[in-house]
Amino acid sequence: MAVKRKVPAIIDKPMNFCPGCGHGIVARVICECLEELGQDNNVIFPIGVGCSSNLGGGFTADRFHCPHGRASAVATGMKRVSPENIVISYQGDGDAYSIGIAETMNAAYRNEKITVITVNNTNFGMTGGQMSWTTMPDQKTTTSQLGRDCSITGAPIKFPEMVASQFDVAYVARGSVHTPAEINKTKKYIKKAIQAQIDGEGYSLVEVLSPCPVNWGMTPVQAMNRLRDDVVPYYPLGELKSKEAK
């Protein structure tokens, strides 16, 4: 029954994420996929600002800490000059969907041959838990202290749905990390996304739902359960666009 499991070399370092944060799981899963696809010595990570920034000291691989929101544009520049490298943009929901919405959207619009992984924890985590565009209705954050009022702020943004339905891209999916089974499904999505880049098919996006125990004021296990109970019903999991579904 034993299957050897070892953290891939390019992510095998202690990192500064909060206890129970989903980022550590997502980053490891990305690196497992790269290892299995033989691309772990051929990857460049443009990294967003936010909790993602902790990966600046986490990856032992080519990485670039991009200005806030711009990682998809930086990734575009990188892939245009170095098409032979795998370019994976790693951003949070605040970075990619608020300040970076134009750059994130336009890279998808142009079907740039990059892979974008967005880690969605329904708030701006690094700066202390402000409302982001994926904050749930009535969710309390430091800038929606009475609960998010969607009649003023807009409703939580469904970015993968927008891309999958409007743009001609290669692969779009949403996963989660709240159970080992979901983590394994998310890994499959990420692997297909990277494969789409290897095959030169075009833009691939995987949004991964993550807990944020510290800013949600919960234990790690409670935070995972919140994903299952409150967030997944709003943000359904699965593949939104793929070769098979065309």
Place this chain on the structure above:
Amino acid sequence: MAEMWKGNHAIAEAAVRAGCMLYAGYPITPSTEIMEYLSYRLPELDRGFVQAESELAGVNMIIGGAACGYRCLTASSGPGISLKQEGMSVLADEELAAVVINVVRYGNGLGTLFSAQCDYHRETKGGGNGDYRVIVLCPGSIQEAVDHVSLAYELAEKYRIVTMIMTEGALGQMMEPVVMPEFQEIKRNPWALDGQYTYKKIGIFDRDSMAEAVELNDKYAAIKANEQRWEDEGLEDADYVFVSYGLPGQSTIGAVEQLKADGHKVGFIRPITAWPFPEKAFEKINPNVKGVITVEANATGQMVDDVALYIKKVQKDRNVPAYCLPYVYGIPAMKDIKRDFEKIVAGEIKEVY
């Protein structure tokens, strides 16, 4: 064999010949033709071109290309360059080599479409956050602008800094005879990200800002010592020295010739680098000079601050007055410069410093 080229097209072709691998930018008058030209020229050579969704996205694409070690280019004017400031600060912090072209247009905010020199302070003092500098080249002719493109890349790579070519709307739009340089080979800089972690960057939270501050100061000191560029004439016995760059600089040179023919003892300094400012030129000035005069195409007088600083630094016991003739926008006529010179001499225009 010289051919007639429009300024913006000539600059674009010069970039192609210097080995530019990626252009990313956005249309804005009076720099748009650079992008239009490159939109077919770069793909023709199988190189990268992106019409980005904004100037902000454009500079970030250049950050990506420069991080991968290739020569990249972005160009803009006015508010478009304002949008790029965050990116330029990042390029400075990451010590990436890149070239940015500012075809300056007059005004604050949206401004106007007139040719101008109103961005001097921002480009020479660094418009993004932090205390960084960029090398600023100010061509006075289209040929000089063309020569500056490969010089800009060389300096950018030598010092791992951004080089800006700060030209002006009129130069971008006019035509002059130009001899184009030869094609250079494409190369990748050794500090590039290549996917194989060859260049070992440290994480941003592991950096030592104290140590980096020392290196930063050393870098800028080296550039100031080695890369000042200017043109001058008649400084040794001048009563008044004009300082002016770009196309107003050409006008000033013409005015100085005429004033000398009229018997005045005047000289000029035409800065070719606005940063590093050509301080060494000031060491050649007549120790009994009566005043220095800037001729600028802006409203408030910007270069006069640097000129005053350096004349008073070099001739520290004398307190030489520094005058400014700010012609707001366009290229001042020689007769206007001469007329205003007489007013300075007559005491009707007071010194700024």
Place this chain on the structure above:
Amino acid sequence: MSKVQIFADRCKECGLCVAHCPKDAITFAEEINAAGYRPVTIDDDKCIACGICYVTCPDGVYEVK
């Protein structure tokens, strides 16, 4: 020889592995690690080396041999 190696200094006592272990083989140790957390410890008799702890750990604490 344990089936699963633990890098105790990486553990942040988040409890995700404890919650998901199908054999309830994981508990927190008595001592604290360098960061001040009580790291995990595995009851080797109960452990079936399924790897679920490795999968759900955000911090690379586990290696399944």
